[in-house]
Every structure is written in structure tokens, then in C-alpha cells.
Amino acid sequence: xxxxxxxxxxxxxxxxxxxxxxxxxxxxxxxxxxxxxxxxxxxxxxxxxxxxxxxxxxxxxxxxxxxxxxxxxxxxxxxxxxxxxxxxxxxxxxxxxxxxxxxxxxxxxxxxxxxxxxxxxxxxxxxxxxxxxxxxxxxxxxxxxxxxxxxxxxxxxxxxxxxxxx
Numbered sequence: 001x002x003x004x005x006x007x008x009x010x011x012x013x014x015x016x017x018x019x020x021x022x023x024x025x026x027x028x029x030x031x032x033x034x035x036x037x038x039x040x041x042x043x044x045x046x047x048x049x050x051x052x053x054x055x056x057x058x059x060x061x062x063x064x065x066x067x068x069x070x071x072x073x074x075x076x077x078x079x080x081x082x083x084x085x086x087x088x089x090x091x092x093x094x095x096x097x098x099x100x101x102x103x104x105x106x107x108x109x110x111x112x113x114x115x116x117x118x119x120x121x122x123x124x125x126x127x128x129x130x131x132x133x134x135x136x137x138x139x140x141x142x143x144x145x146x147x148x149x150x151x152x153x154x155x156x157x158x159x160x161x162x163x164x165x166x
Contacts, residue, residue, distance in 0.1 A: 027074030035091045042078065042089035050087060053144065059087060061136050068095035068129075073102040097134040101125035109141075116142050 030038055053059060062082040070077045079090045105124035108114040116138045119125040127134035 027071070027076040030076055039089040039091065043087065046080065046087045046089065050144075053140070054086065058140055060084070061133070062087075065097075065130075065133060066090070066093060066095040067133075067137060068098040069106075070098055070100040071103050071106060072100055073104075095129065097127060097129040097131070097137070099125060099127060099134065099137070 047054065050059070059082045062080075063084050064081070066079055066081045068077055068079050077092065079093055079095060081088050081090055101119065101124050105114075105119050109116060109119055109125065114124075116125070120127065120138070127138070
């Protein structure tokens, strides 16, 4: 006997040609928001997340420069700069370096399932623009220990690590 709310037909796998548009739809709510409604909380979050490295001057090399992070499968871009005091999420602007990859690659990076070098060598993540600046950012992120992050961020990294089979 079939449960009351079970579908009559088994779920079919999503055809490959529909996966890309389906992933882009996940980014749609963020794209529909006014820029300040995305950038203000993102600025607060990244400054909280990286408060220790910021206070130690680890981001000084990014001062007056701009990093673009492009998540290809969601078709989302974020622009991050440093004013000498704090990291800032800004609206679209000229950028010095771009990190791009799909959401899975960024998730693997954040959860430390893969080291940045592996992701770059596999071409899962790519650096374009000022590669010296990009390598500096990559090395900084690679040098951060999860214990340096706030407790909530540590838990999010652990949670992201559970999605290995995505």
C-alpha cells in the first residue's frame, strides 16, 4: 500500500540539459534583491568571519584592490575589496582578479575537502586577472585554520563537509 502523500511515479533524474538552468534558478532570489540588501549582510559576515586575520593585517595586500568571486553554475558574482580597516562587498565594478568556479568547487574549498591547489590544477577553480594577487588570496585562505574562524563558521564548514557526494 502506497503512503498517502507518496508520488504515484518514482522521481526521475533531472536530464543534464536541465541541470544548468535549474542551478541558475537557485541564484535568482539573490539576483532579484537590491545590491545593498546583499552587500550589507555579506560585508558584516565576511568581517566577522575574518576578524582575526583582518586585525593581524593579513588582508592589507588587498587594500584598494578588488576580488571578483563568480559562481558559474548559479551565475552569481560578488565583489570584495579592503579599505585598510574592513573587507567590503561592493556592487559590480572593475576588479583586479577573479576567482571562478561552480558551487561544488567553492563548497569543497570552504569545507576543506580539497585544498585550493588541487581545485586550481583540476580547473575546478580558476584565477583570471592579476595572478600574483590571486595567488596571495589563495595562499591566505589556505593558511587559515578552521579554529581561527568563529564557532558558527566552523559548524558551517563541518556541515558543508557532509555534502561530499553532491
